[in-house]
Amino acid sequence: MVQSVKVNELVEQAHLTVYAGADFLNRRLITVSDISRPGLELTGYFNYYPHERVQLFGRTEISFTKKMTPEERLMIFRRMCGSDTPAFIISRSLPAPKEMLQAAKEAKIPILGSKLATTRLSSLMTDYLEGRLAERRSIHGVLVDIYGIGVLITGASGVGKSETALELVKRGHRLIADDRVEVYEQDEQTLIGEAPAILRHLLEIRGIGIIDVMNLFGAGAVRSATPIQVVMHLETWTDDKKFDRLGNGEKTMQIFNVKLPEITIPVKIGRNLAIIIEVAAMNYRAKAMGYDAAKTFESNLQQLIEKNSLEDEASDALPNSPADPKKDGGKA
Known part of the structure; x- marks a missing residue:
């Protein structure tokens, strides 16, 4: 069974603001933890568009859309609205383009916002989704x-x-x-x-x-x-x-x-x-933290063995002690 997270759960966890599509929060499901930041898609390249991911727009993406004509923006946003696209999210409290609002409304996709920086928001959502969607x-x-x-x-x-x-x-x-x-x-x-x-x-x-x-x-x-x-x-x-x-x-x-x-x-x-x-x-x-009592014991034991071995070698190297006169019949 494929794990999934409802968009409204992500809204609560990441403290997101609902710009549009509040009625669709419980209907849209997130099934992958990866977050997509559409870059090439805004230029019209959709060959490898990950439509099943949450689409995150930061300052760079929103700034790029401002250089497009309204017709181009509407066409691109409509192509980005897949049947399984969970949500569009905009960081830094940036406003959503009118064409995004129109395309998302047609496809029943919620648009969300956050005051966080794009990288921080992406990391926060990824950590949460990985935990929820993991096997x-x-x-x-x-x-x-x-x-x-x-x-x-x-x-x-x-x-x-x-x-x-x-x-x-x-x-x-x-x-x-x-x-x-x-x-x-x-x-x-x-x-x-x-x-x-x-x-x-x-x-x-x-x-x-x-x-x-x-x-x-x-x-x-x-x-x-x-x-x-x-x-x-x-x-x-x-x-x-x-x-x-x-x-x-x-x-x-x-x-x-x-x-x-x-x-x-x-x-x-x-x-x-x-x-x-x-x-x-x-x-x-x-x-x-680097301290192992077993290794310390083994080291101490090895040092003791080496010490006893050296003492035995030194004892064997000593000359024999003089003979006891009493044992030799008292002869000098």
Whole structure:
């Protein structure tokens, strides 16, 4: 199913002014995140005209139209009005040409305006549309913001993900999603996670039921979305399972085309998972800032081995000590 955004949603998000066509805002759909700035089209070249995109006019485009005759402007704007063209948008609060208003009215296309500079407006709309139109994947898990780090907690059903999230919220961290996390790729290196609308701010605790985190703990205990930076996988402790003890393992989990570091945390009676995950997130941040405790330990261990090796070599190089007179029968 093709994702789409109604033009009126873009109007609200980007704080756009409606110049004309208010009745068409709910009918026109945006299906691509790319923004078109018509340049060659204004000269009459329409071979590769991206008619399905939002058409953005800045100072350059509006100034160029002023050098055209009214007949030329009307002809060009009519050709720009495709059946799937979502909207015309004009930046810098510039007025819309009369011919644009006429052509857009005929094609039932809204004309919008903004006081922002063209580049800034284009960037703002692109970021919003990329997030709304991006392919989404639903992942079973819990997403929590810990000290500004997006931590995706995964594991088998009943392992304690939601209970751990509740303890983290009580410790001052923020819940994004419980049970199902909607993930989309913002760019080649960034994944964004958010909660499905029906589960937003809700947490399921076995034996209690559904609780509203924002209602119980306040608005500061939740976030609507966050970049996912690390995965913490909860796994039941078994004697035959080997877990990383030094923290130098490099497991990853791939979602779309982005690889995330994955840390496996054993679950056992008596272990405080919330504190362990909190410390693991702090340790991840320290690694990202250039300090790796595992590498420091390995370096110290290597230095100790080299030091002992040198001492052994020096001891072997010393001459044998004089014989003990008592052991030699008292002879000189």
